[in-house]
Amino acid sequence: MLKTRILSALVLAPPVLAAAFFGSPWFDALAALAGALMAWEWIRLCRGGFGLTGWTMAALMALTGALATRFPLDVLLGLALATPMIRLAMAGEDRLRGGMEEEGPWWITAGVPYLGLPLVALVWIRGEGGWETLFWLLAVVWATDIGAYACGRTLGGPLLAPRISPKKTWSGLLGGMGSAALAGWGLALAFGYAPPLWVILFAPGLAVIAQAGDLFESSMKRRFNVKDSSNLIPGHGGLLDRVDGLLAAAPPVACVVALQGGGIGLWQ
Template sequence: MSPELKRRIVSGVVMAAVVLAATWVGGLAFRLLAAAISLLIYFEWSTITKLTEKNFTGNLVAWVGIILLAANIAFGDADMSMPLLSGLAVTMALIVVVGGGTWWLPAGVVYSGLSGVAFGAIREGGFSGLAAILFVFTVVWATDILAYFVGRALKGPKLAPRISPGKTWSGAIGGTVSAIIAGLLLTLGLFGKVSAWIIVLALVLSVASQIGDLFESFIKRRFGVKDSSKLIPGHGGVMDRVDGLVFACFAVFLLTLAYGPLTGRAGVTVGNFLFGL
């Protein structure tokens, strides 16, 4: 076994242990994980897009804002996270409009900030929150794993050759089908029943996950980098590992936000939304 493969295995086991432990414990442990993900994603985003060189002052303000947002995700009022993120995004946009700079600045704030906010919010709500985050993990992992193997086995037309030449339509479809099956099996195991609604959700989250994967591939290709960073030995960076996951989290979190006002049910958790609890 090569040293590189050993590093990859060890770091993968450590990552899985930390994530699963924080997921099981929930509460502060999971909120700290969500806050850390937000900070690390912004670090990688700002490095890839060279924000310090292009807009030093704006990037400094963004760092202050992201740190405050991360602190609120971990220790503050969850209901304040979206207003804080919205205010920070508007501030960054105004800095670009008034003082010039690059739109990668507000884009990075939204991407990294929403990653932490959505990830943390999904786990809220006791058992329903645990079920919700496990559902998201299951759908995303099933999509990634089966898309890879089905794509390699069947090959066929490329999904987005200019962005990610290795991805195929057969892999994308295979990943989505497997995600639906995995989501149904998890829901059946947790609640003893399934519904057409779970199929729709698994489909939406699987597609969102694949869009997230392509989005990160686009960013890296746009700036000519292979990995988002070298923070994780043998794996690259945090963005490399959570690209599909964060887009799936975006989807379920934003759908839950829309569901509350549309149905007149205030304070609906993601778990309640997903499983009709």
């Protein structure tokens, strides 16, 4: 299992990093594809089927990823308008089919901001903060996952949220925070910058947010009795299983980029 996870990561990481480095239109295309796939997984996770509303939501997320670089505010407005429309469409489909679980339509609707806002944030970070900021974010989130997994498996200890995830531990959380701090500091140095203290502290804060995003997706899978969001990525499950922490961490970084006028206080 671990070997499969590592192999999948080695195969997927280069094209993701290449798209992030070269930016538009490559990263826009990647974001569009990821948005459509995540919409499909989210609807599958919520047991909503994949009727006309599902295709509409997948198209909406694809457009979000494709257009966020040039029209971020328009895309955000579109997401705000689309959210109640998706809910009304789901109500209509539910009435016609009569087979959806009671919670399904509400959670499917919640997927519009849950997926759309991080997509806009990621594409906007690449456009405004540059590839260095996006690489920094990816490194911090990936280091969080690796550190949490390694420390949790090695040290064990009290469970972090036993009712949601029976494997996540406090030692894993602390290990993820430490790994994130090292990754954020180390990558800044590799880029030729001496990171200020607040940036070093920001990285473990993002680790906590990323872990919270992971727990949220775990709670959703438990709520709907689903093991994985899909089987798209061997050893990892679905795309949502792989990027749940990134979805949570991207909006805070986008806010910092906006406040800093580009970058995260290291490179302007």
